Amino acid sequence: MSQPAADRRVPVMVLTGFLGAGKTTLLNRLLRDPSMSRTAVLINEFGEIGVDHHLVSKVDDSLVVLDSGCICCSVQGDLLRALKDVFQRGVRREIDPVERVLIETTGLADPAPIIHTLMQDFFVSARFRCDGVITAVDATHAPAQLDRHREAVRQVAMADRLLLTKCDLVDAAERTAVIDRLRTLNPGAPLIEVFDGVVGPEAIEACGIYDPGSKLPDVEVWLGEEAARARAQRTPAVTGPAAWRRPGAAPAATQSVRHDADVRSFVLSFDEPLDWLGFSEGLSLLLQVYGERLLRVKGLLNVSGDPLPRIVQCVQHVGYPPASLPAWPESGPYADRRSRLVFIVRDLPQEEVANILGSLCGQLPVTQA
Numbered sequence: 001m002s003q004p005a006a007d008r009r010v011p012v013m014v015l016t017g018f019l020g021a022g023k024t025t026l027l028n029r030l031l032r033d034p035s036m037s038r039t040a041v042l043i044n045e046f047g048e049i050g051v052d053h054h055l056v057s058k059v060d061d062s063l064v065v066l067d068s069g070c071i072c073c074s075v076q077g078d079l080l081r082a083l084k085d086v087f088q089r090g091v092r093r094e095i096d097p098v099e100r101v102l103i104e105t106t107g108l109a110d111p112a113p114i115i116h117t118l119m120q121d122f123f124v125s126a127r128f129r130c131d132g133v134i135t136a137v138d139a140t141h142a143p144a145q146l147d148r149h150r151e152a153v154r155q156v157a158m159a160d161r162l163l164l165t166k167c168d169l170v171d172a173a174e175r176t177a178v179i180d181r182l183r184t185l186n187p188g189a190p191l192i193e194v195f196d197g198v199v200g201p202e203a204i205e206a207c208g209i210y211d212p213g214s215k216l217p218d219v220e221v222w223l224g225e226e227a228a229r230a231r232a233q234r235t236p237a238v239t240g241p242a243a244w245r246r247p248g249a250a251p252a253a254t255q256s257v258r259h260d261a262d263v264r265s266f267v268l269s270f271d272e273p274l275d276w277l278g279f280s281e282g283l284s285l286l287l288q289v290y291g292e293r294l295l296r297v298k299g300l301l302n303v304s305g306d307p308l309p310r311i312v313q314c315v316q317h318v319g320y321p322p323a324s325l326p327a328w329p330e331s332g333p334y335a336d337r338r339s340r341l342v343f344i345v346r347d348l349p350q351e352e353v354a355n356i357l358g359s360l361c362g363q364l365p366v367t368q369a
């Protein structure tokens, strides 16, 4: 019997997971491995002032930021354009031929429209194959996130592989409880426990061609819904010129039509270098009082007396140890070295956040919706 011809299409992996689950951390770790050097990375940012791509150590032409909205709502046209461009630039030898594509979605993305987009476009599906959805699940926050956010449930249910992150922050009993919960949502996906963000390429390899039949029946329904939605709309997802950009170009305004109306993002920026002590106190107070409604906080700060940009990261009531970037970005919104914090909140007015932070930092932030 003749063997089927090898599938030479470039595998595309979708790295998803709820806000702050550890996607960028995993991506960084993976890209450090020499075997991952021919990987094109597409990062989708939620919020006007994207931070993630500054936190990814890969800086070359095969890193693309999709920032004109959320990838599952409004950026599907950008995604196709970016993939076509990656392919064509490889053919023209402007970049090394790409062996795989990794798409990091926003924490609120629904994987269904992304997979649908990849499978339905003629040019893209002839050259790229969806090799699977890898979902990062935060062991510390998963129970509450799965209770409250349907996006988190969909991301788990659609996974081909589950990466249970932050296992170093929970005990064995908590870990087992989360794993049991994940197994009820997605019994089939292999699960890898991640400690301190450490993973190797094997964590994402060979997820297999995306096959909705191997998931719970709902997944098929979701993909079916996407197909129906696409048929009903039959309008390009994005109008105007190609809206994806490389890091450094000006960001576009964001929009979100798919997510809960009470989830929103805003940016607070500070003109003057910040007093670290006052800022830390303000942030701790915010986390204590509003942790549940602060889905995600991240940003780069200009701290008095420190020449390097300090990275601040929080997920709900947890603030992670601050780190520094090796240098300030030379282009893009952060090149002006002002401190900026991106907030993704549920039901929390930005004035309240600005007032608390401002009163303890000694300077009122400028707010941007």
Ligand SMILES: Nc1nc2c(ncn2[C@@H]2O[C@H](COP(=O)(O)OP(=O)(O)OP(=O)(O)O)[C@@H](O)[C@H]2O)c(=O)[nH]1
Binding pocket: 017, 018, 019, 020, 021, 022, 023, 024, 025, 026, 052, 106, 107, 165, 166, 167, 168, 169, 194, 195, 196, 197, 198, 296, 298, 313, 314, 315, 320, 321
């Ligand atoms: N202790 C510990 N911290 C982790 C681990 N993975 C991620 N973190 C921390 O969790 C915070 C959020 O991680 P990110 O990688 O930025 O999460 P993300 O999913 O990319 O976040 P969004 O893009 O905003 O959704 C950072 O401060 C990380 O250092 C882990 O396995 N262990």
